Amino acid sequence: MPERFGVSEEVVHFDPFSDEFFSDPFETYRRLRDHAPVYYSEQYDFWALSRYEDVAPAMRDHETYSSARGVTLDHFIDPDAMLPEGVIIMMDPPQHTRMRALVNKVFTPRAIAKLEPMIRDVVETTAQRIDTTSFDLVEDFSAVFPVEIITTMLGVPPDGRQQIRHWLDTMLEREPGNVSVTAAGREAAVTMWRYYYGLVVDKRANPQDDMITRLTEVEVEREDGTRTRLDDMEIAAFASLLGGAGAETVTKLIASAGVLFARHQDQWQMLRQDRSRIPAAFEELLRYEGPSQYDIRWSNVEVELHGRIIPRHKPVMLINGSATRDERAFADPDRFDITRAHSGHNLGFGYGIHSCLGAALARMEGRVALDVLLDLIPEFEVDVTGLRRVKMPNVFGWANVPARGTPQ
Numbered sequence: 001m002p003e004r005f006g007v008s009e010e011v012v013h014f015d016p017f018s019d020e021f022f023s024d025p026f027e028t029y030r031r032l033r034d035h036a037p038v039y040y041s042e043q044y045d046f047w048a049l050s051r052y053e054d055v056a057p058a059m060r061d062h063e064t065y066s067s068a069r070g071v072t073l074d075h076f077i078d079p080d081a082m083l084p085e086g087v088i089i090m091m092d093p094p095q096h097t098r099m100r101a102l103v104n105k106v107f108t109p110r111a112i113a114k115l116e117p118m119i120r121d122v123v124e125t126t127a128q129r130i131d132t133t134s135f136d137l138v139e140d141f142s143a144v145f146p147v148e149i150i151t152t153m154l155g156v157p158p159d160g161r162q163q164i165r166h167w168l169d170t171m172l173e174r175e176p177g178n179v180s181v182t183a184a185g186r187e188a189a190v191t192m193w194r195y196y197y198g199l200v201v202d203k204r205a206n207p208q209d210d211m212i213t214r215l216t217e218v219e220v221e222r223e224d225g226t227r228t229r230l231d232d233m234e235i236a237a238f239a240s241l242l243g244g245a246g247a248e249t250v251t252k253l254i255a256s257a258g259v260l261f262a263r264h265q266d267q268w269q270m271l272r273q274d275r276s277r278i279p280a281a282f283e284e285l286l287r288y289e290g291p292s293q294y295d296i297r298w299s300n301v302e303v304e305l306h307g308r309i310i311p312r313h314k315p316v317m318l319i320n321g322s323a324t325r326d327e328r329a330f331a332d333p334d335r336f337d338i339t340r341a342h343s344g345h346n347l348g349f350g351y352g353i354h355s356c357l358g359a360a361l362a363r364m365e366g367r368v369a370l371d372v373l374l375d376l377i378p379e380f381e382v383d384v385t386g387l388r389r390v391k392m393p394n395v396f397g398w399a400n401v402p403a404r405g406t407p408q
Contacts (some may be wrong), residue, residue, distance in 0.1 A: 006306065012036050015043065016073060016294070016317070019176045022391045025293065026334070029322035038308040044077050046308045047299070047316040050382070052347075054331035057317045058297065059353035065297035065316055070391045073296055074179045076315040098221050101356060103238070104229075106153075106211060112360040114340075115153075116368070122148050123368050127376045132405035137382075138398055141373075142254035143247075146365055150246030153238055155203060155210025159197065167192040168244050172392040179393075196243070197236040204232075212239055216396045245346040246358050249349075250365045252291035252390070252397025253282075257370065259401055260289065260336055262382040267338050272374050278291060281338040286324075287349035288336050293321030293396045295350065321396065377405040 012031040015021060021028065023071045032039055032050040038050040049055050058065050070076055094192045126145040133142070151161040170188035171181065181189070203213045215235045219227045230238075261268040271277055285331060303310040310316060324347050349356035356362065386402035 008059060008185050012039070014039060014041060014048065016393070017174060017177055017179050019391075022389050025321065025396070026325055029319065029325060032319070033322060033326055034280060035327075038305045038310065040247045040400060044073065044298075046073060046076065046315040046317055048294075048319055050322040051303070051327075052323040055320055055323035056347060056348075056351055058316070058318050059295070059320070059347070059350060059355075061354065064301055065318070067295075067297060069298040070315070071296050073315065073317070074181065074295065074393065076298075079181050079362075081348065093201050094232075095223065098145070100343040100357065102215065102218055102220060103211075103242075103287050106214075107357050107360055108361045112385050115361070116364060119149055119365055120368050120372075122152070123372050124366070126362065128374050130376065130379075132377055134404050137401040137403050138251070138255045139259040139400065140259075142251045142369070145369070146250040147243070147247035147290075148367060150361070151210055151243055153246075154199075155208055155212045156199065156243070162196070164192065164195075164243050165247060167195075168390075169246065172390075172395060173246075174391050174393060176391060181236065193236055193240055197232060198233045199239070200232045211242070215239075242358070246361065248395055249291045249356070249358075250369070252367055252395060253285055253289075253362075253367050253372075255398040255401050256286050256289045256291075258380075258403060259382055259387065259398060260285065262380065262403070264336055265379075267336070268374075268379075270338065271370065272378055273287070275371060275374065277338055278367050278370050279363070280340070280342065282363060283342045283346060283348075284336065284338045285366075287330070287340075287342070287346055290321060290324065290346075290348035290397070291395055291397050292348065292350070293318045294394060297342075320350070323347050352376040377403070379406045379408050381406055 012035050012171050014028055014036075016025075021102050029050055032048065034066040037049065037051045037054060037177075039050065040046075041048070049058055123145045126141055126148070126225070130140050144162070147168075148161050153165055156164065167188040171185045171192070173182060173185060174180075175182065185365040199212055200216065203210070204216050207213045207216070212235060215230055215238060219229050229372060267281075271281055278338070297316045297318060299310050299314050299316050302312045303316075324330070327333050349362070380403055383402040383404075386399060386400060388400040390397055390399045
């Protein structure tokens, strides 16, 4: 009979709120895959899957692994957690299907391709302000343009776009060892939501050519079959999600690109010589050190895996950051290699119905950003003594990457 307990913390200890995890989770992931592929945390009362063969199917199986109870660990273990309402990532079908249909058309590859001139203009304008003799790749570049692009699409006025970024950073920051949102983070979340709510009210009165205005005009089918327009709170929730997810992924990925290419200058020069490799380089960055390291689901039923049983009604962490480093699915997975052939599903943008809505936009931004950086800093170095990781749930990456261009 299968055991009803996960592998004990005596074999491997996994704390997603520890300094060790924030700094470098990949050795912990390896131990999880090898010794505890179905892991139970007595400390936080959650289960975790870490192998590709388990994580990928679980991401697709919304009937077994539900998103409706929450998507970050604090939603389950912090009694004072802020649980947003009306957010699409915390919905299951059929509600999720109806709501996602409202914005799917905006984020198709064809629709995003039409935005490339705007995206390139924003990225190049950001790059032109940089003094390459000494700059921070995050503060001066990768944190600036993604939020500018997504908030422009939403209809945020110019003077509010970068403020959104600062609210997001404050919301997501955690103190090591503490699962809860900080007091400053709670205040930032409330302030940002009120800002978006005010924008929605304004767009209803003064329609413009932007996403928030379009959301005020569409109708959605409700559970009882009636069709109504979205209310102001629903649209504010949509805008908050899109503004956050649309900025964080590329911000962290391009920062990681700077650090990784500084370590692998030969691959940076390979990109300079053949820019047709940029899309593959982006996919390898996403696989090797993706900004989204895990998703949380809720077990609707009892699940048996690897001779162990995950009880029903428990939070389950799907660690895609471990799955994409799984030697059972990827050859030599700890080697960063932009020539790697990518087959199957990367998982960096999720998989299944909750795959990243803005994946096409993120890919476009990332490819343009790498292209612009190749011109801006054809040769460069990173000051490793100044590197600083973010301390955020779900999000992995750098808060600071001090760099300078070097003479050719």
